[in-house]
Amino acid sequence: MARVDLFVTDLDGTLLGDDAALAAFAAWWSARRGRPRLVYASGRFRESVLASIETTRLPVPDAIIGGVGTAIHEHPCGRLVESWRGQIAAGFDAARVRRILAESAGATLQPEEFQSDLKISAYWHDAAPDALAALEQSLAQQGVRANVIYSSRRDLDVVPAGVSKGAAAAHLAAQWGIAAEAVAAAGDSGNDLSLFQQGFRGIVVANAHEELKRLDDPRVYHARRSYAAGVLEGLRFWIEGAAGDAPD
Numbered sequence: 001m002a003r004v005d006l007f008v009t010d011l012d013g014t015l016l017g018d019d020a021a022l023a024a025f026a027a028w029w030s031a032r033r034g035r036p037r038l039v040y041a042s043g044r045f046r047e048s049v050l051a052s053i054e055t056t057r058l059p060v061p062d063a064i065i066g067g068v069g070t071a072i073h074e075h076p077c078g079r080l081v082e083s084w085r086g087q088i089a090a091g092f093d094a095a096r097v098r099r100i101l102a103e104s105a106g107a108t109l110q111p112e113e114f115q116s117d118l119k120i121s122a123y124w125h126d127a128a129p130d131a132l133a134a135l136e137q138s139l140a141q142q143g144v145r146a147n148v149i150y151s152s153r154r155d156l157d158v159v160p161a162g163v164s165k166g167a168a169a170a171h172l173a174a175q176w177g178i179a180a181e182a183v184a185a186a187g188d189s190g191n192d193l194s195l196f197q198q199g200f201r202g203i204v205v206a207n208a209h210e211e212l213k214r215l216d217d218p219r220v221y222h223a224r225r226s227y228a229a230g231v232l233e234g235l236r237f238w239i240e241g242a243a244g245d246a247p248d
Contacts, residue, residue, distance in 0.1 A: 008195060017226070
């Protein structure tokens with residue numbers, strides 16, 4: 001089995017969600033020699049991720065991808081990866097996105113704590129594909145270069161074109177000189193889908209939403225277990241070739 005030099009994982013619903021499973025994962029991670037670099041990729045911003053690191057058994061990461069890929073911070077120094085921000089910011093108008101979403105029936109802007117100059121988020125329950133396509137068309141017609149990310153049949157994020165958790169992870173891997181085939185990634189919902197589109201080896205936890213469960217790719221391991229237990233199962237598969245026998 002080829003080595004894994006970088007592990008990128010979502011938090012909520014993936015590593016987080018089962019405290020006992022997280023403790024087992026953390027113990028395995030800390031005991032492992034020569035472990036990969038660790039990156040958390042979250043829809044939340046860095047400050048919120050830091051709070052989870054402080055209050056749970058999450059291992060300390062090497063970097064944090066926040067805001068669905070709109071920011072990368074090295075950890076623990078907190079340095080913003082400016083090369084990524086400089087690459088993605090052009091052509092995105094947050095104020096215009098807000099106005100367009102306000103005119104979209106069914107979309108309700110999320111609280112200000114979930115917004116930034118590069119991410120505008122809304123709740124949109126059971127949005128139909130044609131409604132999302134209409135939103136994308138409206139953004140393009142009004143000159144906004146954007147990517148629309150919809151997940152969990154509720155959460156809508158509008159970010160700059162080309163931005164996603166996966167794209168940010170690929171940028172970071174390239175910066176660190178790590179090939180795509182040496183990266184493993186784990187997730188549970190639609191905003192993690194891009195992590196499975198970069199040539200990485202993937203881990204879909206058993207509690208994942210349908211948008212990930214339907215993935216059919218030899219590079220994607222579908223765990224039999226949920227949350228951190230599924231992450232551990234998948235990592236052991238990709239690192240050790242041990243399928244489905246992660247410890248309870």
